[in-house]
Amino acid sequence: MTYPALKVAIVGGGVSGLSLAYYLRRHGAEPSRQLDITIFERKASLGGNAETVVVDLGIRRTEQGPDSHYLRWADLGVNDVNLTTYKKLEAIMREIGYLDHMKPLQDTESYFTRDGRLALTDDTYLQQGVSDPTFSLDAADDGLLAPLIQVVHRTALNLLDSITPSYTVGAYFDDCVARPREMLEAAARELGISINWADASLPARVESVRTLIYYPRIAAMYFADDRGPAEMPLEAPFQYYRVQEGGGEPRRRYFEYGAQRWLEALAAYLVEPDDTKPPVTIRRHADIRVRIEPGKAVLSDEYGWSESFDLVIVATHADDARRIVTLSDELMSIRERLDAILGAVRYTRSYAVCHTASGRLPPNKNVWRTYNIEIRDPGDTFFPYRIDYVANLHQNDPANPVYDSAGLPQYFVSLVNDLNCIPRQEMLDKVLDPTRLPKEMLDRLPESTRVQMHEGLHESGYKSELPDIDEDLHRKAWTYFKHNVLDARCIQAQRDIDRYNAEVAHAYRQGQASWPLLFAGGWTRGAGLQEQCMEQAERLSNWILGREEPPLK
Structure with missing residues (x-):
């Protein structure tokens, strides 16, 4: 029947x-x-917190000529995954024929103070580029900080199945500072890392791990609590770490031409007629x-x-x-x-802005990495989404000579809680005229990006929830999105x-x-x-x- x-x-x-x-x-x-x-x-458009824009970085000149506008795309929303742990995503992408569009990125980080007094770089997975030992996290504190970070990290991961949400990030680090051997010895033994438990400077070193690395990283997460990292349940950031960074050697990939393009590919697959499967309609x-x-x-x-x-x-x-x-x-x-x-x-509501304001980055250009995370003073607000990444590195220009050899200014995407954090004159303009784009680029952009160009639409992301925005700001390359705390x-x-x-x-x-x-x-x-x-x-x-x-x- x-x-x-x-x-x-x-x-x-x-x-x-x-x-x-x-x-x-x-x-x-x-x-x-x-x-x-x-x-x-x-x-x-489909895709929630996803948006791809095209920006004009200037006139590109070559010996062969002629001069041309140098156009690049930037992903303003969800922009990368770790295929080592994203098993379901990888399986679906393979099924719909999308996996080849996931490209390796330059997975590097810097931690810096705005005044330049402190800078550390994590180049563990640097594939192409130069790592300066002066700033290397591996060399910090005579080489003692990096292995301690691993132990602190593994200890927190090992606690995830036995703690409640009332156990906060702050409480965890307080315990590690007060009782480092009791808290950390099992993980150190598991990792085969030797730590001198009698070292009188060990508690201060744990505090450095907290203040220089974890508090800045957690404050930069999209789901961070605006009351500060210390108030967050320990499981919040470390469950994120387990999924985003766990599973052994990471295979970090970015979405070629933006995350929205892959979701549109999934949508196209869903609505394709197939008598063996239930029909799907998208309105x-x-x-x-x-x-x-x-x-x-x-x-x-x-x-x-x-x-x-x-x-x-x-x-x-x-x-x-x-x-x-x-x-x-x-x-x-x-x-x-x-x-x-x-x-x-x-909920928190934040902005992603594509720009050329290099003042957002570390004062020393040698410290610039894919992800640049500011170490803030304890009294500073920890409002989430204050992180800046170099789009050229995120989109792995070193592996793409046609881009890497251009010699044009690098451009950045910053995640901020206030558009005024980026001077308007340094926000990049969106390219809104599709006739300016080479056919190859136009064809590879997400459909929603092309539609916005053709129809002159401004209402991307969650901009409809904002008060009136002037036309000049509408033309800038930014988006507005939200995420639960x-x-x-x-x-x-x-x-x-x-x-x-x-x-x-x-x-x-x-x-x-x-x-x-x-x-x-x-x-x-x-x-x-x-x-x-x-x-x-x-x-x-x-x-x-x-x-x-x-x-x-």
Whole structure:
């Protein structure tokens, strides 16, 4: 016996929504119960916090001539992954034929004070370039700092499965300073690193690891707490490290022509007709509302359209979910439960700017690395997203002679909490005229970038949430995005939404679901890395399709 196709609505066209559609489509071809999947995306473009721009760096002159404008692209959003640990992402990319577009980057870091009194470079994975021993992290403190960093790092990773969100980064380092041998000896033995536990300077060296390396790095993370790194749960940054940097020798890759291009490739794969798989439809410019009543879900928009669905999965930010989802009075207890969960998630809003303001970088140019992280004074604000990277190194120009030999000024992408951090005259202009681009470049850009050029659109990223912006600023190469703060309340909210999802998925499979509503999105799992979004998407799809029994503890 066959049944009508099960209508599934996915609200949100970022990596979470697209991944949900991928896993449902891949495993949802049961002969007795077909799926019909529709993705709704509020914006014109897919990809959430992703945007690619093209900038003009000046006139390139060669002996052969003629002179030409030197145009480069820059990824302003999510811009790199570690394929050693991003197993699901790599598998999907291989399936859709995208893996060759992931290119190695120059994975190097600098830690510096703005006044130039201190600078350290981590060139462990430098492939092409020059490393100055004067600034090498390996040589710092007579070679004693770098191995201690490894031990402190491994100790924190080993604690992840035994700590609660109340155990903060600050508490961890306080413990390491007060009782270094007790805290660190097991990890040192595991790594085969010899440490003189009787060294009277060891506690001060641990403080240096905290102040010079970890606090600056954590403060630069997109999910950082604006109250400072010390207040964050230890598991927040170190779960990130486990996914982003773990798994042995890293295979760091950047998204050629931007992360948005790969997500558009995934979207194209999803909507390609295939009689063996459930159909997927993607609706853009769909600012919809979700109304949940007992046993019923209705989506509607401001133009009078409405449609019922058998199941709705909201794969948006938590604050957007609160805005678009309404539960009827009959579901008041569920409404209150969800409001408490979603309301526990705080957000920061930040800017990514493409520019040539070299004053953002270390004063000594020899210290410039792919990622440049400022060591701030203890009294300085730790507002997140203050990090600057050299786009030429991130896009690995040393391995691309056509770019590396150009001799033109280097350009940078900075992640800041205020656009005024970058002088406007040093912000680069976006190239908005597609006829100026070589056909090869134009064809390789994300569709959303090309559409913005053709139609003169400004509303990329989350700019629609900003007050009026003058036309001159609109033309600059920047974007506005948001991310949840991964504090203790958010981690608890993630656990609470997992329990909620498991209960609903179980009831749904038993034919007893009174409210067909589930939640995904970056805020629901870890730091919201693409791999974690995919893990969550696969798990939810397995629960929905009965491939895995949801835990009900």
